[in-house]
Amino acid sequence: MTLQAAEIEHLNAEASGLKVIGRTDLNGTGDCMHVNFHGHYAYVGHMGDNTVGTSVVDVSDPTNPRVVHQVGKPDGIRSHKVQIAGDIMIVNYESPPWLPVDPSLPTGFKVFSLENPEQPREIGFHHMPGHGVHRLKYFEAPYAYMSGSDNGFHEDRQFFMIFDLSDPTKPKEVSRWWYPGQNTGQGEVPEWHPDRWVWNHHANIAGDRAYCSWWDAGVVILDISDKAKPTMVSHLTFDDLRVPLRVAGSAHSALPIPERNLLILSEEELEDNVAGYKKYVRVIDISDEKRPRQISILPEPQGDFAHRAGRFGPHNLHERRPGSYQNPDEVFVTYFNAGVRVYDISDPFHPREIAYHVPPAPHPGGSIHMNDLIVRDDGLIFATDRHGGGLYIMERT
Numbered sequence: 001m002t003l004q005a006a007e008i009e010h011l012n013a014e015a016s017g018l019k020v021i022g023r024t025d026l027n028g029t030g031d032c033m034h035v036n037f038h039g040h041y042a043y044v045g046h047m048g049d050n051t052v053g054t055s056v057v058d059v060s061d062p063t064n065p066r067v068v069h070q071v072g073k074p075d076g077i078r079s080h081k082v083q084i085a086g087d088i089m090i091v092n093y094e095s096p097p098w099l100p101v102d103p104s105l106p107t108g109f110k111v112f113s114l115e116n117p118e119q120p121r122e123i124g125f126h127h128m129p130g131h132g133v134h135r136l137k138y139f140e141a142p143y144a145y146m147s148g149s150d151n152g153f154h155e156d157r158q159f160f161m162i163f164d165l166s167d168p169t170k171p172k173e174v175s176r177w178w179y180p181g182q183n184t185g186q187g188e189v190p191e192w193h194p195d196r197w198v199w200n201h202h203a204n205i206a207g208d209r210a211y212c213s214w215w216d217a218g219v220v221i222l223d224i225s226d227k228a229k230p231t232m233v234s235h236l237t238f239d240d241l242r243v244p245l246r247v248a249g250s251a252h253s254a255l256p257i258p259e260r261n262l263l264i265l266s267e268e269e270l271e272d273n274v275a276g277y278k279k280y281v282r283v284i285d286i287s288d289e290k291r292p293r294q295i296s297i298l299p300e301p302q303g304d305f306a307h308r309a310g311r312f313g314p315h316n317l318h319e320r321r322p323g324s325y326q327n328p329d330e331v332f333v334t335y336f337n338a339g340v341r342v343y344d345i346s347d348p349f350h351p352r353e354i355a356y357h358v359p360p361a362p363h364p365g366g367s368i369h370m371n372d373l374i375v376r377d378d379g380l381i382f383a384t385d386r387h388g389g390g391l392y393i394m395e396r397t
Contacts, residue, residue: 002064010360011392017355018340018381022393024065026055030362030390033080034135035374035382036089037323041068041117043089045080047371047386053079054091055391056118062380062393068118076105083138087114088168090144092133093125101156107132109146111168126163126171130156135202139321142166143174143227145210147200152185153178157199160212162227177222177230179214192217192241196249204319206256209233209289211263213251217241219265221289236284236292250279253317257328261287262348264331269313273306279313281333283348298331298351301338310367310387311336318375325375330354332381334370340383340394355396362389 003011003023011020026032031049035042040060046052053073058066073079073093081092089112095105109132111124130149138144142165147158159178163171179198181190192198196216203210208225218237222230238248252268263286267279281298305312318325318332329346339358345351359368366387373383381394 012357013360014339014358015356017342017397018357018394019397020357020359020392020394022059022061022063022065023390024057024067025362025388025390026052026057027067027070029055029070030388031386032384032390033372033386034082035372035384035391036082036084037374037376038084038087038089038114038117042382042391043082043084043120044384044391045082045091046073047080048073048078048096051075053077054082054089054120056120057391058118059382059393065391065393069120071112071120074106076102077107077132079110081133081135083136083144084114085138085141088112088138088141088165089114089120090136090138090165092136092146094132094134097131097134097157101130103129105132107149109133109136109148109171111165111171113168124169124171131158134158137203137205138165139205144171145203145205147202148176150176152183154182154184154190154198157182157197158201160200160203160210160222160230162224162230174227175230177232179217179220193244195244196241198241201252204253204255206258209256211254211256213254213265215251216245216249218248218251219254219263219284219292221286221292234290234292236294238294248280252315253319255317255319255331256286257320260328260348261285262345263292264317264345266314266317266333268315269311269336272309272311281314281317281331281343283345283351285348296349296351298333298341298343298345299353301335301341301353301356303338305338308337308367309361309365310369312338315370316372318373318381321374323377325377325379332373332375334373334383336369336371337367339368339370340373340381357394359385359389359392362387
């Protein structure tokens with residue numbers, strides 16, 4: 001339903017430079033995560049709080065987004081990530097990592113045809129033992145890149161995998177790469193401190209490089225020029241992996257901006273209020289890719305967010321997938337209870353915030369948790385909240 005003037009005013013009460021022009025709570029299933037596009041449809045992944053895996057939303061009129069279909073998912077599974085290339089959509093099937101692995105669950109990823117974009121049709125499934133796929137990257141056929149799992153890996157956590165979807169009904173694994181020490185089933189011994197989680201959250205791809213966020217182990221750059229044999233180019237961490245986690249951790253999104261020799265790394269805040277280690281969005285110089293180095297940190301949002309309900313800290317970035325907004329001087333960040341933030345990095349040594357939007361909590365006594373976002377090629381921002389708010393469509397002012 002098109003927003004009324006009073007609701008628009010309410011939604012835009014705490015904002016500068018950004019304005020909400022459309023919103024849908026996805027038929028009351030607003031536990032939202034990933035967003036991708038196909039034509040004038042947005043496909044939204046769900047955190048798993050209900051029976052919905054993916055919502056199909058007609059956004060031909062961005063002021064009046066309409067849910068036209070919702071794809072279900074099994075109990076015990078999160079299907080919160082979605083990627084599309086051509087007429088093929090892939091979604092993850094993951095069992096929650098904080099629970100023991102249940103081998104009866106269909107973990108891995110599913111493949112859908114979008115020949116009818118309003119009715120995704122399942123055409124393939126690839127099962128993975130363990131927790132399954134956490135996040136995927138699929139923007140150009142036939143290769144899909146993902147953080148996947150298998151038996152014999154430390155704590156059943158994910159590592160980097162490449163799949164060939166030339167026949168999308170029968171995905172074929174091409175290769176895998178794991179951080180040394182993860183493959184305990186083959187006798188490897190983890191050398192990191194036991195309070196660290198060392199696993200691949202996901203990779204972003206630029207040319208023949210994969211930029212992998214490796215959670216408490218920082219960033220790994222892989223050479224994938226030979227898809228069958230990824231090799232490590234370099235590894236950047238921000239403290240000694242052999243000691244308890246003190247400085248950094250929870251590396252979430254590693255966004256390359258190759259035309260500027262920059263890499264932006266967001267770290268996910270995991271704690272509510274002021275507890276836990278502070279997380280950052282780091283600016284990294286990769287002009288010498290064998291020796292990446294941090295050169296600055298994006299400014300922390302100003303305000304009382306650390307004392308509001310929910311998490312205060314960064315989460316995800318607009319990842320500049322082909323066909324989306326490509327300005328190399330701007331970074332878009334979801335900052336949980338601090339909303340959506342936009343930064344100017346034209347001077348990467350002195351980045352500055354240029355716009356923000358903090359929607360009100362979707363439920364009384366709750367908090368907004370802006371979770372993921374993508375910026376369309378026309379500059380419209382499609383951002384999601386994981387606490388019931390659903391999908392928000394914003395424009396620059």
